[in-house]
Amino acid sequence: MHLRDAVPSDADLLAELLLEAYNWTGQQRMGHAAMLADPHARRYLDGWMRPRDLGVVAVDGAAGSVDQPALGAAWLRTTTRDRPGYGYVADDVPELSMAVRAGRRGAGLGGALLAALLDRARASGTRAVSLSVEDGNDRARALYERHGFGVVGRTGGSDTMLLVLAR
Ligand SMILES: CC(C)(COP(=O)(O)OP(=O)(O)OC[C@H]1O[C@@H](n2cnc3c(N)ncnc32)[C@H](O)[C@@H]1OP(=O)(O)O)[C@@H](O)C(=O)NCCC(=O)NCCS
Numbered sequence: 001m002h003l004r005d006a007v008p009s010d011a012d013l014l015a016e017l018l019l020e021a022y023n024w025t026g027q028q029r030m031g032h033a034a035m036l037a038d039p040h041a042r043r044y045l046d047g048w049m050r051p052r053d054l055g056v057v058a059v060d061g062a063a064g065s066v067d068q069p070a071l072g073a074a075w076l077r078t079t080t081r082d083r084p085g086y087g088y089v090a091d092d093v094p095e096l097s098m099a100v101r102a103g104r105r106g107a108g109l110g111g112a113l114l115a116a117l118l119d120r121a122r123a124s125g126t127r128a129v130s131l132s133v134e135d136g137n138d139r140a141r142a143l144y145e146r147h148g149f150g151v152v153g154r155t156g157g158s159d160t161m162l163l164v165l166a167r
Pocket residue numbers: 020021022023024098099100101104105106107108109110111112132133134137138139140142143146
């Protein structure tokens with residue numbers, strides 16, 4: 001496995017992985033077409049990549065190998081107060097989305113993706129990162145807590161978490 005920066009042609013991959021995040025319970029709570037028709041979901045995908053978007057993709061095989069399947073990704077996107085994401089905190093605080101393909105979870109890929117993305121965010125001067133995690137998604141929550149995220153708010157059945165990178 002190796003990690004690479006996300007690129008504009010990863011838009012379809014991120015849509016697939018966002019669907020995995022919506023369906024984290026393993027049940028098909030949302031379908032692909034419904035997700036692409038959902039204005040809320042589109043906030044994390046539309047126009048990828050915008051100038052402030054940042055992402056990391058985990059790919060099977062050694063760096064430089066071609067046509068290897070992507071195993072997961074973590075990405076950042078800012079939303080605005082008038083069209084906020086689920087984990088919106090401020091216009092200049094991007095929100096994290098991430099997922100690892102179902103058969104590859106629990107082997108450290110999520111941790112590697114998150115660490116690499118946070119490194120890139122710090123390097124690019126991002127002051128903080130937020131996210132939304134649904135009640136019961138304990139694997140994701142454990143990962144976020146281990147990386148220093150703390151709960152700052154609540155929307156519906158989800159907590160909003162924040163990690164301050166720079167003061
Ligand atoms: C959340 C997710 C991205 C984590 O990726 P991953 O590759 O499974 O993550 P890791 O293997 O690095 O493990 C993450 C944590 O889960 C723990 N874990 C591993 N296997 C587990 C299991 N079967 N049950 C519960 N926790 C488990 C690990 O110990 C680790 O905790 P730690 O960081 O405190 O040690 C991945 O599980 C996933 O794609 N889930 C579905 C989509 C989703 O929920 N996205 C996030 C929405 S907020």
